[in-house]
Amino acid sequence: MLSLRKVPWRSLIPLMLLTAGAAYALASWNWCGVWTERAPVLLSQVRGEGSLRAGAAKVALAPPFPVVVAGYSPPRPEAEQADPPVYARAVVLEAGGTRVGLVSLELLSVTSELVARVREQAAAAGLKDVLVMATHTHSSIGGYDRRLVAQLVGIGRYRQESVDAIANAAVAALTQAAGSLTDATLEVGAVREQGLVYTRSGGTPPDGVLTRAVLRGQAGPVAELLVFAAHPAMVPRKRASLDPDYPGRLSALRESEGSGVTLTLQGSAGNASVAFSQGQGLERVAGFARALAELAGKASLSPVGGPVRLSLARVEVAMPRPDASRLVPSLTRAAGDNLLCESAQRVAEVGALALGPLELVTVPGEPTMAAGQELVRRTGATGVLGLTDGYVGYVDTPGMVKEGRGESKRQYFGPTLLERLTVAAELAAGTAGFTR
Structure with a gap:
């Protein structure tokens, strides 16, 4: 009858290190690929005025x-x-x-x-x-x-x-x-x-x-x-x-x-x-x-009074590549990016709704007050509706993202996110007939 020789645990350390290193290398591989930037695309528009x-x-x-x-x-x-x-x-x-x-x-x-x-x-x-x-x-x-x-x-x-x-x-x-x-x-x-x-x-x-x-x-x-x-x-x-x-x-x-x-x-x-x-x-x-x-x-x-204006425009925007640099330790940045990429949508939707004097930009996430002010300034909107037609997470200003402050610590994308959404919002607002 054969007996199994007891293997000292210390002899397993190289194998454990090799396994951990392989897992780290695999997780750090660029699984995200290239996220192509392109101009926003108008999805739909309706405009009317009357009773x-x-x-x-x-x-x-x-x-x-x-x-x-x-x-x-x-x-x-x-x-x-x-x-x-x-x-x-x-x-x-x-x-x-x-x-x-x-x-x-x-x-x-x-x-x-x-x-x-x-x-x-x-x-x-x-x-x-x-x-x-x-x-x-x-x-x-x-x-x-x-x-x-x-x-x-x-x-x-x-x-x-x-x-x-x-x-x-x-x-x-x-x-x-x-x-x-x-x-x-x-x-x-x-x-x-x-x-x-x-x-x-x-x-x-x-x-x-x-x-x-x-x-x-x-x-x-x-x-x-x-x-x-x-x-x-x-x-x-x-x-x-x-x-x-x-x-x-x-x-x-x-x-x-x-x-x-x-x-x-x-x-x-x-x-x-x-x-x-x-x-x-x-x-x-x-x-x-x-x-x-x-x-x-x-x-x-x-x-x-008089005829009421009603319009809605919806625009598709290509999202920037996810960025986990503010969410995880630097050594696990690549793995964090991969995890976000697996769950992040590559396109999102921004809209513009006009009802009489109300001109509202719609955003699929949680813009901060500063981000909302930038959207209003660039589009001429009277306000912002967050958490509309999807969810891409928090949206903070580029400055806050680059400094790692504010809600950028929870933002899934890099500093270009607000600019991407704003350019799409400008197209939506112009199509919806915002008065600026």
Whole structure:
């Protein structure tokens, strides 16, 4: 009978070092390839002017419980219910033969896959031009993003059932909104309260501006759009249920006050955090929603008379190569780039929406206040809608990226990201007829 000779562990060290070196070399190989730069491409455009019609609806999401709660790195809780419910809210606008749909989802983000599916199904129902937006809630349904980095960082394990539930609610809300179109008037205003928000990472502080657009029918308000910049990360992380955070509570509160279906949308929220400190836990969340509801009531609204302009342009932009230099130690830079490349999309979508005097640039990520100001300056927009039609992460200014400051520590791409998006936004704004 043969006996096995015991091998001293020290003799395995060369093999271990060789294996580790081979793994490091393999991970450091340039798997990204070349990311070609090209000019932005116009995907679609619609423009009209005339009497305004509007319809709105909201549909509760029906998550496939139990579901992972998205918003933070592991460990993540699983939820058995939603309390309060999480919704898809939609507004459909029509003027001069042009029809545009807006749908807001109480999610952390939206993916290009989800956007494409919503648009495809909405088009089958007769609605071709749609913007899909996330409220950026850090306590809602997860599992809807295929990308590995997204699953690891915040969304949780991918489940087709989650995508189905989200898309079905979004399309149902859009379809119901389109079916309820009625003659409407438009009123627009804004109000500022800087004490409610602060910058969490330096750079230009958030401006605390809440923009409000009201669509009124003959029987009363049809819908309301509220644009504000502040991270909805107020709900305690250890929760046994999904929660829409302050955007959902604000929408529900305004709706209970007779404002019609209310879409709470994110502006340049990249470095904006909530400064409200009254109460603890969910009491604080509800308090902040009430404070914003009161602020909305203070906005001085101006009626938009005569024919109303409605236009939407969408532009495809080639993304720069991912850059992990600020995210990982220098020795693992190449491996970090490869990981990002596996999950990063090579193209993204930027848009421009004009509704009367409102001229909004849409960005598929989280622009900081300074990045948003640059977009506004270059396009002549009145504001920015973040987290729209996809997600490419944070967007900070080139200077902050080169210095490794601000939100650039979380940005997946290098210093050219904002310029790429801005050039595409200029094309979209010009096509949509921004007045500058």
